[in-house]
Amino acid sequence: MVRWAMVIDLEKCSGCQACVVACAAENNVPLGSPQEAEIGRLIRWLQTLPRIEGEYPHVRAEAVPMMCFQCERPPCTYVCPVAATYKNPQGVVAQIYWRCIGCRYCVNACPFTLKWFNWFQPRWPATMAEATNPDVSLRDKGVTEKCTFCHHRLQQAKDRARAEGRPLRPEDYRPACVEACPQGALVFGDLDDPDSEVARRARSPRAFRFLEELGTQPKVYYLAATPEA
Amino acid sequence: MRPEKLGTSWVLGGAALALVLGVLGGLWTSSGLEKSLPASSVPATVAYTAFSHRKHTTLGIACGACHFQTYVEAWAGLPSVELCRLCHRSVEAPPASWEPATRLPGHVFFSHRRHTVSGGISCERCHGEVQAWDAPPAEPSFPRGMAGMNRCVACHRIVGASTDCLSCHR
Numbered sequence: 001m002v003r004w005a006m007v008i009d010l011e012k013c014s015g016c017q018a019c020v021v022a023c024a025a026e027n028n029v030p031l032g033s034p035q036e037a038e039i040g041r042l043i044r045w046l047q048t049l050p051r052i053e054g055e056y057p058h059v060r061a062e063a064v065p066m067m068c069f070q071c072e073r074p075p076c077t078y079v080c081p082v083a084a085t086y087k088n089p090q091g092v093v094a095q096i097y098w099r100c101i102g103c104r105y106c107v108n109a110c111p112f113t114l115k116w117f118n119w120f121q122p123r124w125p126a127t128m129a130e131a132t133n134p135d136v137s138l139r140d141k142g143v144t145e146k147c148t149f150c151h152h153r154l155q156q157a158k159d160r161a162r163a164e165g166r167p168l169r170p171e172d173y174r175p176a177c178v179e180a181c182p183q184g185a186l187v188f189g190d191l192d193d194p195d196s197e198v199a200r201r202a203r204s205p206r207a208f209r210f211l212e213e214l215g216t217q218p219k220v221y222y223l224a225a226t227p228e229a
Numbered sequence: 230m231r232p233e234k235l236g237t238s239w240v241l242g243g244a245a246l247a248l249v250l251g252v253l254g255g256l257w258t259s260s261g262l263e264k265s266l267p268a269s270s271v272p273a274t275v276a277y278t279a280f281s282h283r284k285h286t287t288l289g290i291a292c293g294a295c296h297f298q299t300y301v302e303a304w305a306g307l308p309s310v311e312l313c314r315l316c317h318r319s320v321e322a323p324p325a326s327w328e329p330a331t332r333l334p335g336h337v338f339f340s341h342r343r344h345t346v347s348g349g350i351s352c353e354r355c356h357g358e359v360q361a362w363d364a365p366p367a368e369p370s371f372p373r374g375m376a377g378m379n380r381c382v383a384c385h386r387i388v389g390a391s392t393d394c395l396s397c398h399r
Binding site: 086088089092094096097098099134135136137138148151152155156159162163 | 301303335336338340342343346347393394395396398399
């Protein structure tokens with residue numbers, strides 16, 4: 001069985017935000033307004049968490065990219081009253097927008113606050129509105145949304161592979177953020193294949209996951225930056 | 230003019246004609262339409278939105294001749310007006326707002342080639358008796374909403390294809 005997962009190497013990440021932009025453009029995430037940002041209601045499926053260590057002048061700044069961790073035991077799915085969010089057989093936490101009733105239980109159940117509720121009707125500047133990605137549906141006000149590891153790319157990759165009469169190759173399917181990262185800090189693949197790069201890196205002594213003590217078993221791993229000597 | 234020269238131009242002209250016919254008339258040749266269909270029996274002016282599947286499929290034209298994308302692409306699309314001009318002199322194009330009845334909402338992923346080629350499913354199993362359509366259908370082949378989805382899922386259960394919501398929804 002395939003289990004999709006990601007490893008983010010914080011040593012390589014420069015905090016450039018290319019993944020943030022790529023994600024929003026790929027998944028039709030609206031820009032939002034300064035007012036929305038002010039009240040904390042901006043939607044970014046992938047955002048960076050700033051971390052500052054040390055004291056001036058010896059500071060070290062880090063921007064940690066965070067998207068849905070696709071937990072093996074996702075708390076958000078247990079509370080959905082209509083089964084609009086669930087973990088699929090390949091370990092991706094799905095959100096079926098047309099099924100979602102907007103109760104926000106899942107948004108509040110997520111310990112990482114990585115599920116997003118549309119408090120406002122999504123809007124784009126006119127030129128951008130014409131260029132939304134047709135492979136991803138447009139969500140409405142009142143619906144919760146989230147990262148699915150760009151699952152639409154898997155739908156198409158499978159379709160293409162089958163049309164060419166060959167099995168799916170690892171390079172056929174990569175989420176937009178992974179593709180955009182100029183440093184190669186994001187690695188994506190099948191955790192159940194012990195030889196995949198993702199599985200090898202997840203076994204690294206530098207690997208850690210956020211709030212592991214909660215037992216949600218995230219499938220997004222981080223490789224800690226080695227402290228500067 | 231010397232005989233051999235005349236011969237050459239005939240050969241060249243013939244080759245050019247065959248090429249043009251071959252490119253334009255892939256539809257015609259396989260069924261011997263070019264012999265059985267005198268030009269006078271083809272209506273000169275037609276309206277795209279009055280297209281009749283019955284009248285054209287009885288001529289022996291395969292679905293794939295007009296809908297070749299359904300075998301090679303995820304999307305189906307509609308035949309271009311240029312295609313109709315192979316036989317009809319003038320075609321009244323449909324208005325920009327015209328759409329076929331069968332079109333899924335944007336939140337569904339569907340691939341034709343996956344079903345027609347990889348799945349080996351005939352057009353009729355999903356679209357019904359297209360050969361009998363006298364005009365563009367008023368009703369979509371799959372009902373809207375849950376009823377339509379249930380039809381997709383019912384077949385997927387039988388053939389063992391994926392019933393995971395994420396396979397079809399995006």
